[in-house]
Amino acid sequence: MARRVKLILQAAAVLVVVLLVALLGWKVTDVAEGRGLDAALERGERPVAPQLVLDSLDGEGEIRLADYRGKAVVLNFWASWCEPCKDEAPLLEDVWQRYRDDGLVVLGVDAQDFRSDAQRFVDRFGLTYPMAFDGHGSSLGKFGNTGFPETWFVGRDGRLVGDHFVGPFTREQLEENVRAALDTPAR
């Protein structure tokens, strides 16, 4: 009987250790998910953009990146307290206005921010493109983002294309990457 209890206890201990290791592995892979995207782009590959499902900034429904399949997407991660984001905002609004009829979507993801501050930022710069809200910033790890602003370009086929900007971009760089994204095939 005592031997049987001992065996059960040992099995339980092993199970707990296995569960803890699995939890650690899940956490590590979850955080590291987006780290390979940049390297893949640099190798000339076009990895599939990670899935994003977030609340819209105005609180009215969800925004899914997958819903924009067939369109080219400029995916801009920003926060209201980020200084370079203030310089980029007018450029992003400009390309959105000029290329939306050609199938371009600019999607802003406001992260690690207060919703009210973000809304004030949007009003101040007169931004009309879709805005998603990610208060805690859980979407940042999916892309391997490490700061603000960061910008990715998604082709019409749902794959990343062009450059990944860590920090601000110039008008020319934005234009060049928007054209590259628009030139991708739908499938």
Add this chain to the structure above:
Amino acid sequence: MTRRLAFAAVAAALLAAGCGGGGDEQPTLAELEKKFICPTCQTTLELSNAPVADRMRDFIRARLAAGDSEEEIEEALVAQFGEAVLASPPKEGFNLLAWVLPLAGGAIAIAAVAVALRRWSRSRPGAAAPAAGGPPLDPELERRVDEELARFDG
């Protein structure tokens, strides 16, 4: 009768004031800075100088000035940043595991040490017994020891 009623009313008012006073007790900014995590640097606010941490401090300061309780401030920050903004997970649901598991682990470790110590203390007299009484000597060996001792004494 009237005096009794007046006394009861005053007592009730004092009691209510006492209860209200306890609820109004506000934490300080420094205390709250230890309870919330900066989403950028993943440390408590007191250790972070990230812009979002500054903004969170401003937010807490404003809410404290407005007379909000700790629970109300916590609720507002969780609504913005999710539960991950809390330095300690809430003691409910799945998060309860974070509180229970370390305690359970500690209790199991203490129990294991206690059992091991008990076994160890029991086994010691048993281990010493053969040395004290000793196994019976081989008669031949005993005879030789006696001879050697006799020769030594002589």
